[in-house]
Each structure stands twice: as structure tokens, then as C-alpha cells.
Amino acid sequence: MRRTARWLTAVNALGAPRVAAQRARADRVFDRMVDRAQHRAEADAALASELIDSYRFLFKEVAKEETLSMVGWQGFVDDLSRRMTNHLRVERLIAEHPEIAAEPVERPVVVVGLPRTATTLTHKLLVQPEGNRAPLMWELMNTHRGDIDPKLRDALVKDAQTMADLAARASPVWDLIHPMNALQPEECVFALPHGYQFITRARMPAYRRWVDERDCTGDYRHLKRVLQVLQWNRPRRRWVLKSPFHLFNLDVLLKVFEDATIVWTHRDPAAVMGSWCSLVETGRALHHRAYDAAAIGPEWLDLFGKGVAAARAVRSTAPRERFVDVPYRSLTADPRACLPELFARLGMEWTAKEEGNLEHVLARPRTRRGHEYRLSRYGIGPDDVEEAFGDYGRPGR
Secondary structure: OOOOOOHHHHHHHHHHHHHHHHHHOHHHHHHHHHHHHHHHHOOOHHHHHHHHHHHHHHHHHHHOOOOEOHHHHHHHHHHHHHHHHHHHHHHHHHHHOHHHHHOOOOOOEEEEOOOOOOHHHHHHHHOOOOOEEOOEHHHHHOOOOOOOOHHHHHHHHHHHHHHHHHHHHHOOOHHHHOOOOOOOEOOHHHHOOOOHHHHHOOOOHHHHHHHHHOOOHHHHHHHHHHHHHHHOOOOOOEEEEEOHHHHHHHHHHHHHOOOOEEEEEEOOHHHHHHHHHHHHHHHHHHHEOOOOHHHHHHHHHHHHHHHHHHHHHHHHHOOHHHEEEEEHHHHHHOHHHHHHHHHHHOOOOOOHHHHHHHHHHHHOOOOOOOOOOOHHHHOOOHHHHHHHHOOOOOOOO
């Protein structure tokens, strides 16, 4: 199975000298990135000096990755530039309009769970009711006030769709693993400044240790500010967020979003780790000239094993009503029974419209996933998974 398009090989070969030169002067490259972000955001870098300093550190860790390809290097340059632009724009808008910071983000629903546990299906169905909404891909890629000029909005949507299309062209399997559309809901992790999501693309052990020890409260406060900017001067609706990476920070999430409800999807970790490792391998193949697939399994087994343990510890001390469980088997085997119950737990009405949305989703043709699931390819086995997750995933856990 080929994970990257053939044309990438030529692009990466031709760009190798440029990447080597830029990695050697990462500070100067980063300074230009900051200049572009300031220009696009129409804001001074001093509005987010702490973020920019942290991204300089991250970018230097990226530059240490010797196998980084031309596409991988440019991907990091573009991503961090975009994130700095968005952050600066959010800070500028709130400085100019302090009332944005008073926008209520009430009773958000946050879908969490290990990857490949039907979090996406759950998220898509929960955003359908008229009173709910999720951040769209273009809003996370090009964050701006909710009432911007329609022509500017169209340009930002087009820019985000171009990025999504490029990812699909670069990898023949990307649309099977994580299809993206500028006008569709997307994971709010794109509005979190830092986290383990960056490690899907490069190992960066020093950055991982930094994230391990970091207080991420500021990241979640920024996420809230993003939502406030997006809804400003627009009808207020209940936010429905989603990302597996929230498992690592449930304590902070529940502190920043004081009345959030966590919808936690569950599935046997042994059934999902191979699929997740395959997604990571695709990310590594897109970003590197060479990589070790067998190193991916132990790395992410350790991360998610600790993440689930941390999330369970938070849950053990949180009010019971703040969590709603969605077993994968119940959702996939009998969604017509599972989903109305889920809606009721969230204080949402299950109507004929929701029934129709479900039927529409269930009627879609199943696409055979074209990526690798075997645990052995990634240097782990079922016993390793059981050791990492303990009794999580067992009946009556």
C-alpha cells in the first residue's frame, strides 16, 4: 500500500538542499514567519509574545529532525505561521472589542475517546440539531469574527479547501483516514496552541517532554476565546467540540468550561491502536524521507495509556452528571436505541429530523479502509496493549 503520492518523491528530492539550508538557519526562517503572521493578522507580535516564544522552541525542535522532507518542512512552516496568525488576530479583535471576552460559551458538549472509537460519527450527529454548532474547518484554519464580509469569508473558505485538497492529493489514503472539507465540522484541536498532536508528524522527544510538564490552562483559555470570536455578533448556539487529545487535559478543560458535558466513546484499545498507528505512519510518511514504523507503536501506546489513565483519574473526582458514556458496540450495533438516549442525557430532543439524519448517515456506502491495522508492524502486540491500558476496555471496567 502506498501512503504518499509518487510526485512527492521528486518534490522532496529537488527540495532537499533548500530544507537543509533552512533548517540550519531556523531562527531567521521563524522571524520571517512571525513577520508574515503580524501582517496577515494586522496585529503586533507583542500581543502573543509567550505563544511566539513557545513556537520558536517548537520550530527549533522541528529543525532537528534530520529526515524531514521538503513537504514536511513546508507543512510545519505553513501550520505554525497559520496558527500564529490566528492567535494574533483573536487577541487583536478582543483588544479592540473587549465585549467579545464576555461572550458566554454555555453548556458545551465535548466528545472525547481514543481515536477510531466513532468519535467522528458521534460528533457529526450531535452537531445536527439547529441549536448546536461545531467549529468548521475553515474557521479553525482562518479564525476570524463571525460577521466578516461575505467576500472575505469566501476567500478564507477557498484557502482552507485548497489546503484540504492538497492533503488528499499528497496521500492516496488520506481521505480514507481523515477526510477534510472546509465547510464541515473539524476537530477543535486545531485551535489548541500545543499538544501531542504535533508528535503525529515528528517524534521530537524534547517537545514531548515539554508538553508532559506543561500547564495547558492557557491553551484552553485560548480555545474558549476562539469560540467567543466565532460566535460574536452571530446567533449563539451550543458548541459541540471533539478531539481524542482532550483526554490528556480533562481537568483543565472542565475548569475552563465550567458547565461542559463530556461524551466519552469507548472501544477495546486493542481494536483501535493498529488503526491509529497507521494514521500516524501516514503522517510520518508525508513529513519524512525515512521513518521507523516499529517505533510508532510503543510511542503512542505509552502516550494514550497515560492519557486514558489521567482522564479516568479526573473522572473519578468529577460530578457523575458531567460524563456520558457511549460504548462503540452499542452505537454501531443499535444506533436507533443508543442515540436517542444520548440526546436525552444531553438535554436535547430526539426528533424526526434527527432520525432522518441518522438514516442518512447509515445509508451512506461503507468505504473499505485502505490503511494498515496490524499491531505487529508497529512494534507492539495485544499483550503490550493490555499492559498499557490495564482494565480499561474490559466489560464492567
